[in-house]
Amino acid sequence: MEEKNMMTETHSASNSPSKDPSVTVIEKQTQRRIFKIIVIGDSNVGKTCLTYRFCTGKFPDKTEATIGVDFRERTVDVDGEQIKLQLWDTAGQERFRKSMVQHYYRNVHAVVFVYDVTKMSSFENMPGWIEECDRHNLNLEIPRILVGNKCDMTDKVAVNTNLAQKFADSHTMPLFETSAKDEEKANHIDAIFLTLAHKLKNSKPMMSPFVGPGGYPNNVQVVTVGKSPESRGLQKMSTEDKQDQCSC
Numbered sequence: 284m285e286e287k288n289m290m291t292e293t294h295s296a297s298n299s300p301s302k303d304p305s306v307t308v309i310e311k312q313t314q315r316r317i318f319k320i321i322v323i324g325d326s327n328v329g330k331t332c333l334t335y336r337f338c339t340g341k342f343p344d345k346t347e348a349t350i351g352v353d354f355r356e357r358t359v360d361v362d363g364e365q366i367k368l369q370l371w372d373t374a375g376q377e378r379f380r381k382s383m384v385q386h387y388y389r390n391v392h393a394v395v396f397v398y399d400v401t402k403m404s405s406f407e408n409m410p411g412w413i414e415e416c417d418r419h420n421l422n423l424e425i426p427r428i429l430v431g432n433k434c435d436m437t438d439k440v441a442v443n444t445n446l447a448q449k450f451a452d453s454h455t456m457p458l459f460e461t462s463a464k465d466e467e468k469a470n471h472i473d474a475i476f477l478t479l480a481h482k483l484k485n486s487k488p489m490m491s492p493f494v495g496p497g498g499y500p501n502n503v504q505v506v507t508v509g510k511s512p513e514s515r516g517l518q519k520m521s522t523e524d525k526q527d528q529c530s531c
């Protein structure tokens with residue numbers, strides 16, 4: 284795989300605050316909460332494809348090994364509130380992580396652990412990723428979810444669902460098996476991140492100063508969550524995150 288640039292951002296620079304006082308009023312009225320979600324796991328498990336799918340609705344034609352971190356954002360409507368999910372797509376390769384690790388774990392609101400269902404080693408390495416979170420003193424109350432990706436490769440599945448479920452249960456995480464590639468499972472990926480959005484709704488987040496006159500930052504997709512997560516067959520949320528505001 285080729286290499287991606289370190290610390291690229293998908294949102295537009297034109298979101299900078301305006302000097303127009305009338306716009307300032309609108310900004311104050313439409314400030315939205317931002318939540319930082321880190322996506323971690325071995326290299327090549329599909330972290331970039333999952334976050335890209337959620338933020339653009341597409342599977343990328345071509346991917347490159349992430350260097351450092353890529354950011355993607357999407358604003359979602361949760362029970363009438365616009366919440367911005369800021370996804371940190373982190374590098375799986377150790378050599379591309381070293382200098383960035385401290386940044387990943389600062390002021391995190393949720394963690395998505397990803398393994399590849401066709402690659403047992405990526406699942407066996409999960410305890411190592413959890414330990415890394417623990418070493419960086421992540422609040423135990425932070426929502427965490429486990430995602431088995433590449434379920435479209437049905438004839439190559441190496442990680443048994445029961446085994447993954449046991450592991451998820453032992454770490455009090457919900458398990459989702461999905462595919463970033465399979466068009467039919469695209470809604471499933473939405474459901475995964477919207478589950479987090481509902482969990483995070485009761486958390487204390489960062490506030491975004493970068494809101495345009497229309498109420499939404501440019502290049503950020505706004506979707507409406509029509510049903511509660513319970514009615515979509517997802518877990519009930521109860522976690523309250525006490526994280527400080529992000530300074531990154």
Ligand SMILES: Nc1nc2c(ncn2[C@@H]2O[C@H](COP(=O)(O)OP(=O)(O)OP(=O)(O)O)[C@@H](O)[C@H]2O)c(=O)[nH]1
Nearest residue numbers: 326327328329330331332346349375433462463464
């Ligand atoms: N069949 C299939 N292939 C996938 C899926 N998701 C990702 N891939 C492929 O897996 C490879 C790696 O995907 P990436 O998203 O770049 O993996 P990553 O985890 O971000 O890798 P790093 O940036 O090195 O940490 C690419 O060739 C993707 O096309 C999936 O759901 N199904």
